[in-house]
Amino acid sequence: MTGPAKKFNIPLISRSGQDITPLSDERLRELAQKLTAEERHVMLAQGTEPPNCGGVLHTGAGVYVCRLCGLPLFSSSAQFESHTGWPSFYETIDPEHVRLQLDKSHGMIRTEVRCRRCGSHLGHVFNDGPAPSGKRFCMNSVALELKENS
Numbered sequence: 414m415t416g417p418a419k420k421f422n423i424p425l426i427s428r429s430g431q432d433i434t435p436l437s438d439e440r441l442r443e444l445a446q447k448l449t450a451e452e453r454h455v456m457l458a459q460g461t462e463p464p465n466c467g468g469v470l471h472t473g474a475g476v477y478v479c480r481l482c483g484l485p486l487f488s489s490s491a492q493f494e495s496h497t498g499w500p501s502f503y504e505t506i507d508p509e510h511v512r513l514q515l516d517k518s519h520g521m522i523r524t525e526v527r528c529r530r531c532g533s534h535l536g537h538v539f540n541d542g543p544a545p546s547g548k549r550f551c552m553n554s555v556a557l558e559l560k561e562n563s
């Protein structure tokens with residue numbers, strides 16, 4: 414094997430012990446096949462789902478993982494009722510598991526939240542959240558999957 418890909422063969426491990434090495438295009442395409450049209454629209458084309466459509470607003474305790482690649486993103490213990498209709502969290506499970514980037518679309522300046530490993534669009538983060546962080550991670554429920562504690 415030659416070329417630039419070879420240089421990135423060392424796995425990137427987050428502080429919480431997850432492999433956050435960016436996925437190859439081939440692996441992303443493979444994983445994307447399991448998504449529904451709505452999930453694909455939100456996660457791969459930066460769409461936003463209508464509020465209150467999500468199945469993860471009122472559920473049990475557990476860890477929310479990326480719907481596409483399974484990376485743990487939020488704990489249900491950091492979830493709060495924001496009355497926005499989107500699942501909201503005041504912190505991530507590990508700051509290294511998300512990538513924040515400036516989003517100037519739709520005439521607004523917002524901070525977009527993407528999955529660090531697969532690059533999928535998850536939602537946005539705002540500075541009007543509750544203590545202790547003051548952050549509000551406003552997520553699309555279709556981008557998340559709850560793994561309930563057993």
Ligand SMILES: [Zn+2]
Nearest residue numbers: 479482528531
């Ligand atoms: Zn992911």
